[in-house]
Amino acid sequence: MSEDVLRYIVDYALSLGAKYAEARYQSDSTLVMIARNGRLITLGRSVNDGVGIRLIYNGVLAFSATNKLGRDDLIDVVRKAVDRAKALSHLVRIPVRFSDEEVGRGSYEVKALKGFESVSIDEKVKLLGEFHGRVVSSVKEVKIPTTYCEYVEHMQRKLIFNSDGGFVKGEVPRLSIMFSLVMRHNGKGSLQRLMHWGASGGLELLDRWSPREALEDEARNLEKVLIYGVEPPKEAVDVVMGSEVVGLMVHESAGHPMEADRILGREAAQAGESYVKPEYLGSFRIGSEYATVVEDPTIPGSFGYYEYDDECIKAYPRYLYKEGLIKEPLHNRYTAFMLRSRSNGSSRSMDYASEPLIRMSNTYLKPGDMSFEELIEDIDFGVYIKSYMEWNIDDIRWNQRYVGLESYLIVKGELRDAVRNPVLELTTSDFYSRIVGVDKELRFYPGTCGKGEPPQGIPVWFGGPNVRLSKIRLGGVTL
Amino acid sequence: MSKELLFINELVMGKLRNLYDELVVHTNEVSSVMIKIVNNDIALQHAQTLYTISLYLVKNRRTFVLESSTSNVGELLRLVEGLRDYAGMIQESELYAPLPEPKPYKPLDNLVDEKVVAYISNPTQLCELLINSAINEGAQRTSGTLKLSISSKALTTSNGFEGFERGSEVVAYLRAFRGDCSGHWAYGSRFLDPRSLEEVGRKAAQYSAVAKDSANVSPGRYDVILSPLVVGNLMELIASMASAFYVLSGFSIFMNREVGDRVASEDLTLADVPRDILLGSSTAFDDEGVETYDKEIIGRGVLKTLLHNSKTASRLGVKSTGNAGWISPRPWNISLMTGDAELEEMINEVRNGLLITNNWYTRLHNYVEGVFSTVSRDAVLYIRDGVVVGNAGRVRIADNLNKLLNNIVMIGREQYLIKWWEVTTPSKVPYLLVKDVNITRPFD
Known part of the structure; x- marks a missing residue:
């Protein structure tokens, strides 16, 4: 697909009276391998490419997608979009407009150091077998009835042209692995763990992640939790949240509520609204001095990496919360216009058939400068929650719950007995206000963030350091 | 349409039959329009015309799946060729069984509601119905979606099964707000029934108004x-x-x-x-x-x-x-x-x-x-x-x-x-x- 074809689509939309038009060619191709108990079930390929066209006509925002790429097909799609917009326009009370912006013309590309083709398929299949083997051989007293693994290589290409002169070309390869294990013990029941690895880049990531060793450690630690884990304390204690949990917490309770389309109610019937009101921006205190949350699409090698968004706006790091204050929401050109601001390049689409929406990229809590040992050294009695399985949060991103998996008691500044299933249920304000310390170990974890209608899953990273919360009550789960 | 999709299946089958031991071709065409309602306003009209082709391929009890939503036939065939090369490198599938022997099936009739077909090109009236049914019941603002679609699927297997279906679908949901309270309702069917759309708006609005006083419920x-x-x-x-x-x-x-x-x-x-x-x-x-x-x-x-x-x-x-x-x-x-x-x-x-x-x-x-x-x-x-x-x-x-x-x-x-x-x-x-x-x- 060339810029000329996209320009032709945009020009045609303008000729029909559209005030704004954009055409995005997007191609997503994957290789997926699925294994159960280390044995391959199937190997899949997918290729998904077409054009997404967005226009504003008579104040109606219209998005149309097609993978029929003939000239007549594309013209037909634009014409129908304009016809429907005409018919709908009398229902519009507030016409859709976009903020005036400097749109970019540029390209970006993530280069794989080791391309996906540099390792043979049989070697990759063997790897999945090794994952299972390492888990099974690293436990002694428990059984591993099932492991399940999905290995995905993904190549995404975008070519975007809009009527304001924006033209962007992007190419990002991504690798991700999901591994699930069920662990069972006679007398102690079972536990389950999902582990994820994901980043942009090529097969060099496998060397960096060392997934075999990580799985061995994980299985060994979880065996102790299952067999020897004690009930969480009933009284309020200091709680230290591990990076993995902190990353998820900031994604859910800082990233989502700071999406400006939620703040304006555009996701009300789907992913919900936000506790953040427009008047909170820049002034509302949500937490302590440690509550600084950054959103940065430009972290090299990240899962949510991009340099220009799908509206051709240059990406840069943003502060969502800064030293406890609510700062800058994630904007696209529509929300920027509505809130009299500027877009900060947050608009992304899952595939060609999806409307560009405000999405997170890589969200993290700012680390500090102390070590983990220093973070916990003066805790007399507390709990360290290193990983989780279950979590959820309400539709305004206020009331949330995280259920710990690998967790330990902290006694006189040291990690001691394993703890089983501690439940942290708290409000967003509670979380950010109770932070009394953060260590310097910033770690990131991958996720697929869901939003929109039709729903779109977008690759993101979330991360943070280990975080200490002052006196908080933990619950337990219903077995 | 049935002839067109089945013809494509036959074409693909003809090209690949000799390369694989077993083969299933599944083609799908979807035309849809979705209207997103936000605060009683039209936030988006979202239309799709998508054609997808999916293949299930078996070589020496190794199984492969190819999903595609592309008109790039060359790329598709390149991938299919590539998959065959993998057959010698990977192990037999953990879950393999031969394709079932084809048997006649009893088709389902009347899967298409022509009203859905008619409204796809202009769903304005239905959007008004959805919003107004909630407003008339006392809602102050409403958000939700109305989606209308027509889809066709054709399935052909290398051991002789051939099937085709075409159906319509309407999905509507609405969230109604009154002050800080909200209610929500939804409807999904192959058939468009304006009374059901009215019920979506009405019930959402009713639940937004049932209880204004807050009750403090302890865990x-x-x-x-x-x-x-x-x-x-x-x-x-x-x-x-x-x-x-x-x-x-x-x-x-x-x-x-x-x-x-x-x-x-x-x-x-x-x-x-x-x-x-x-x-x-x-x-x-x-x-x-x-x-x-x-x-x-x-x-x-x-x-x-x-x-x-x-x-x-x-x-x-x-x-x-x-x-x-x-x-x-x-x-x-x-x-x-x-x-x-x-x-x-x-x-x-x-x-x-x-x-x-x-x-x-x-x-x-x-x-x-x-x-x-x-x-x-x-x-x-x-x-x-x-x-x-x-x-x-x-x-x-x-x-x-x-x-x-x-x-x-x-x-x-x-x-x-x-x-x-x-x-x-x-x-x-x-x-x-x-x-x-x-x-x-x-x-x-």
Whole structure:
């Protein structure tokens, strides 16, 4: 697909009276391998490419997608979009407009150091077998009835042209692995763990992640939790949240509520609204001095990496919360216009058939400068929650719950007995206000963030350091 | 259209038949329009015309799946060629069984509602109906979507099955706000019924107004009435867990159960109903060309069957249930059998409890043991001695799926056709009353 074809689509939309038009060619191709108990079930390929066209006509925002790429097909799609917009326009009370912006013309590309083709398929299949083997051989007293693994290589290409002169070309390869294990013990029941690895880049990531060793450690630690884990304390204690949990917490309770389309109610019937009101921006205190949350699409090698968004706006790091204050929401050109601001390049689409929406990229809590040992050294009695399985949060991103998996008691500044299933249920304000310390170990974890209608899953990273919360009550789960 | 898709299938089959031992070609064409309503306004019209082709390929008992949504035939063929090369490098599939022998199937008639076809080009009137039905009932603002679609599928297998279907679908949901209170309702069917769209707006608005006074509900155990939206969300999870693939992969409460075990209250019957043409995923044949049939997953509280394709069926020594999915079987449409209770009777029955009208974000701590939680959204009505006394605000059900299934004590007498963001499998479900449900919220 060339810029000329996209320009032709945009020009045609303008000729029909559209005030704004954009055409995005997007191609997503994957290789997926699925294994159960280390044995391959199937190997899949997918290729998904077409054009997404967005226009504003008579104040109606219209998005149309097609993978029929003939000239007549594309013209037909634009014409129908304009016809429907005409018919709908009398229902519009507030016409859709976009903020005036400097749109970019540029390209970006993530280069794989080791391309996906540099390792043979049989070697990759063997790897999945090794994952299972390492888990099974690293436990002694428990059984591993099932492991399940999905290995995905993904190549995404975008070519975007809009009527304001924006033209962007992007190419990002991504690798991700999901591994699930069920662990069972006679007398102690079972536990389950999902582990994820994901980043942009090529097969060099496998060397960096060392997934075999990580799985061995994980299985060994979880065996102790299952067999020897004690009930969480009933009284309020200091709680230290591990990076993995902190990353998820900031994604859910800082990233989502700071999406400006939620703040304006555009996701009300789907992913919900936000506790953040427009008047909170820049002034509302949500937490302590440690509550600084950054959103940065430009972290090299990240899962949510991009340099220009799908509206051709240059990406840069943003502060969502800064030293406890609510700062800058994630904007696209529509929300920027509505809130009299500027877009900060947050608009992304899952595939060609999806409307560009405000999405997170890589969200993290700012680390500090102390070590983990220093973070916990003066805790007399507390709990360290290193990983989780279950979590959820309400539709305004206020009331949330995280259920710990690998967790330990902290006694006189040291990690001691394993703890089983501690439940942290708290409000967003509670979380950010109770932070009394953060260590310097910033770690990131991958996720697929869901939003929109039709729903779109977008690759993101979330991360943070280990975080200490002052006196908080933990619950337990219903077995 | 049928000739066109089947012709493409035949063309692909002709090109690939000699390269692979077994082959299934599945083509699909979808035309849809979705209108997104936000604050009584039209936020977006979203239209798609998509053509997809999916291939299931077997070489020496190695299985491959190719999914494509592209018109780039050259790229497609390159990938197919590449997959064949992999056959010599990978191991035999963990779950392999030969394609089922083709048999005649009884087609489903009348899957297309011509009204849906007509409104796709201009759904304005329906959007007005949806918004106004809520406003007329007192809602101050509304948000939701209306989606109309027409889809065609053609399936051809290398051992001689050929099938074609065309169907329509309408999905509408609306969230109505009055001050800080909100209500939500949804509708999904192959058929467009303006009265059902009106009901979506009306019920959403009614729930936004039922209880203005707030009620302070402490964490603890309550008897809980679940609306069809919540029932749809939880029963979709249960029915998905009946997929034999999920059972084999450790993502199911049925992993430690056998067919014939009691898994729920005696009154509960949960069925997969692919031949119910009211529901949007009704189909006469599955992705392996096996004729579908309606079946109880749980019948009067007893696990009757898992959902199978030919691979999982072969592994577990049973017959396919017509639920393929080439890799994972899945439910087509869900039906929860009615009881005889009116909603008012359920409310009268509750001494200290809640009516949860909507939920989202259902997550599991342990799929095998069924430890889960889900968060309410929209109205949660606090009930004392059979009377609604206030709105409890946002709470969480944090319990165990096995317990929940066994604690169902009353089932509504009316089924509602539900499909929306949190109920993606078309469902016919009533209200349920469940006793002794663990309700949590953050500690004060």
